[in-house]
Amino acid sequence: MASLFFSHSGQDKEVAKDLGEQLKYEGFESLYISSYPEHSTAPGEQWKEDIYRQIKICDAVIFLMTKASCESKWCFAELAMAQGLGKLIFPVRLEVGVNHELLTGTMRIDLTSLCYKQRVERLVQELKNAKIGTTFFWDRQRSPYPGLEYFTEKDAGVFFSRKDDIDKLEGFFAPLSTTKNDRHLIVVFGASGSGKSSLILAGLIPRIKRTLEWLVIPRLVPGGQPLNNLAQNLATAFAERGLNQNSTETLARLQDNPDALIQIARELSFNTQKQQFxxxxxxQAEELLTxxxxxxxxxxxxLLDTAIASESPLWIVMAxxxxxYLSVQPDNPMGxxxxxxxxxLFVLPMGKQQIREAIAKPAELAGIxxxxxxxxxxxxxxxxxxxxTDALPLLAYSLRQxxxxxxxxxxxxxxxxxYQAIGKVGGAIQKRAELAFEKLRRQGKExxxxxxxxxxxxLEDENSEPMRRRVHLSELSDGERQVVQTFVEARLLKTDWNKTEKTAWAEVTHEALLREWEPLQEKIEQQRQKLYMRSEIERLARDWQHKSKTASYLISGDRLEKALRWQEFYVGDSLVLD
Known part of the structure; x- marks a missing residue:
């Protein structure tokens, strides 16, 4: 939501704090209430710098107009800065007959005759009438540039340049009443690094969550056991609704009843006011294939197919x-x-103007x-x-560095x-990986x-682009975990903790690392056949597990011979079966 700057006298500080708390309750999450030493004779340089930066990044200034604030030299300086920056100023009159010389001709919001509750309601309405609050909240403790990480809902306020794509995605949902004969399925296609995840997480989801009609289940990455992972995410959604259903119970329902997902969606969508979607x-829906x-x-x-019929409250968006794309033909389950x-929706590469906005607008918001x-x-x-292919991830990593x-x-x-120090756009990942390599080399871990x-x-097959593979940290040696930690510090790998399984994982932050760091790229090319064989064995082993280890699902013949050769070569490596 909007960022608001409160200008007020020291005598009115408690009023400002109370009003700010009420505005937070109304959704105005980012508030700056000015504070300064009353005993000082003139604004200090540090104070002026801080105030200038806060006013520069705010969406609007609220001036609490009282006799004290109209006489305050501090408030005068704040209003002068706001006017110089072209900020929208809302003079809120709290005492009868007071005016400020800098605000002659500015429309005032007179709250003198209103009770406390009415004051808040009137101010909120005035802010909304001026379209203040149509932007998204961004916590200024976060970086405006996430680097190789995808943008999340918390980054919606600094996510720019994809308005047309967001509008098109929103259009697939509205008006919902016209979708009676449609399946509730939206597929977002795009190359690795095109920004599919960010588009949905920071673009689409925050916008549809603004309405009471939508409940969003936590992001699902299929992994090797998509049903288990879905059950965990649904259990989280139940917990967020104050409902008691753990992941084990949810998994049993999904396994035993083909209509379970639509039933669960209806349970989650129930609301005392109205039904939600x-x-x-x-x-990373490709993991269902790989x-x-x-x-x-x-x-x-x-299970998904049954749950996205026209009368279902469930909608699915896949990235x-x-x-x-060619793999979604009718000759396989995904197809x-x-x-x-x-x-x-096909996510296309950004043009020059879009890239410029993605660089400049977050900086403006952050005051840099x-x-x-x-x-x-x-x-x-x-x-x-x-x-x-990696142009956007390379830029994103460069900006974060x-x-x-x-x-x-x-x-x-x-x-x-x-820019020179980080190796420019084309070399930022390469340079940072080399620094991590050198640090480990000095520690004897080369x-x-x-x-x-x-x-x-x-690898999906011997000719495919390399993809991420998540690995249990518990399966790595101390030395291997040290390698992971060093690359995590470089923001090239990331770790995650699965609360349900009480298991820690490691994976690449973005697959651009697999293509951009030459030593790793060369190693992948040398061992393509062996990497593919490992991936294939893992898929076959999961099928065997899924069928309660039925003998007919054991590998044999040429596949068994290849698997045994892989095992001889990869002594010490392990299969990841989630």
């Missing part, structure tokens, strides 16, 4: 890498599922600047990158010197680096 976002066994994938998709009917012509250079280097450098030196401007990282790589 339920949204399930399946990210990590899950065929039997489990088929059962999972059958799927575009190279798998059958998607082919029955869907709305679809770029050295003159540096944004032009970043745009040109991104658009002109020979590595088109430069932002961190700026903070370390307590500056408010990102400079060409920062021989463990690439073998450890190779455990985080999967």
């Amino acid at each position: 339920v949204l399930l976002f399946i990210d 990590r899950s066994g065929k039997e489990e994938t088929q059962n999972f998709l059958n 799927l890498r575009s190279e798998f 059958n599922f998607i082919g029955k009917g869907r709305s679809e 600047t770029f050295e003159e012509k540096l944004i032009d250079q970043l745009v040109d280097d991104t658009v002109g990158s020979a590595k088109a 430069m932002y961190d450098l700026m903070l370390q030196e307590h500056r408010n401007q990102i400079t060409f010197r920062d 021989l463990q680096i690439l073998p450890t990282l190779m455990k985080l790589v999967a």
Whole structure:
């Protein structure tokens, strides 16, 4: 929601705090209530810098107009700064007959005759009438540039440049009353690094959650056991609604009843005021083709298929890498599922203006600047990158690295010197990986680096692009965990804790690392056949597990011979069966 700056006298500080609390309750989450030493004779330089920055990044200034504030030199300075920056000022009159010389001709909000509750209601209405609050809240303790991480709902306030795509996605849902004959399925296709996850998590979901009609289940990544993972996310959704159903109970329902998911969606959608629609976002849906066994994938998709009929409250949004578009033909489970009917969106590469907005607008919101012509250079280097697939991830990582450098030196401007230091757009990941490599080499871990990282790589077939593979940290040696930690500190790997399973995982932050760091890229090319064989064995093993270890699902013949050869070569490696 909107960012508001309160200008007030010291005598009115408690009124400002109370009013601010009420506005927070109304959804205005980012508030700055000015504070200064009353005994000082003039604003200090540090105070002026802080106030200027806060006013610059706010959406509007609320001036609490009393006799004390109209006489305050501090309030005068704040209002002068706000006017100089072209900020919208709301003079809120709290005492009869008071005016401020800087606000002559400005429409006042007179609250003098209203009770406390009416004051809040009137102010909220005035803010909404002025379209204040139509933006999304962004916590200024967070970086405006997430780096290789995808944007989340918490980053909605700094997510720019995809308005047309967001509008199109929203259009698939509205008006819901006209979708009676449609399946509730939307598929978002895009290359690795195109921003599919960010578009949905920071673009679509915050917008539909603004209405009471939508309940959003936590993001689902299928992994090797999509039913288990779905059960965990549904259990989380139940807990958030104050309902008691754990993941074990939910999994049993999903396994025993083909109509279980639609029933669960109806239970979650129940609201005392009105029925809600339920949204399930399946990210990295290609894992249903690359990590899950065929039997489990088929059962999972059958469950989804039943649950997205026109009369269901459940809607599904899938993000799927575009190279798998040909894999959604009718000759496989995913093809059958998607082919029955869907709305679809292809996420295309950003143009120059979109890239410029993605750089400049978060900076403006955060109150930082770029050295003159540096944004032009970043745009040109991104658009002109020979590595088109990874252009956006490379830019995103570069922006995060430069932002961190700026903070370390307590500056408010990102400079060409920062850009050179991180290796520019084309070399930022390569340079940071080399620094991590060198740090580990000095610790005597050089021989463990690439073998450890190779455990985080999967292949669908021998010719496919490398993909992420999640690995239990408990399966890694102390030395391997040290490698992981060093690359986590470089923001190239990430770890996650599964509360339900009480298990920690490691994976690459973005698959761009697998393509951009030359030593790892070369190692992947050398061992493509073995990586694919490991992925295939894992899929077959999951099918065997899914069928209660039935003998007919054991591998034999050529596949068994290849598996035994893989086992001889990869002594010490392990299968990940989730």
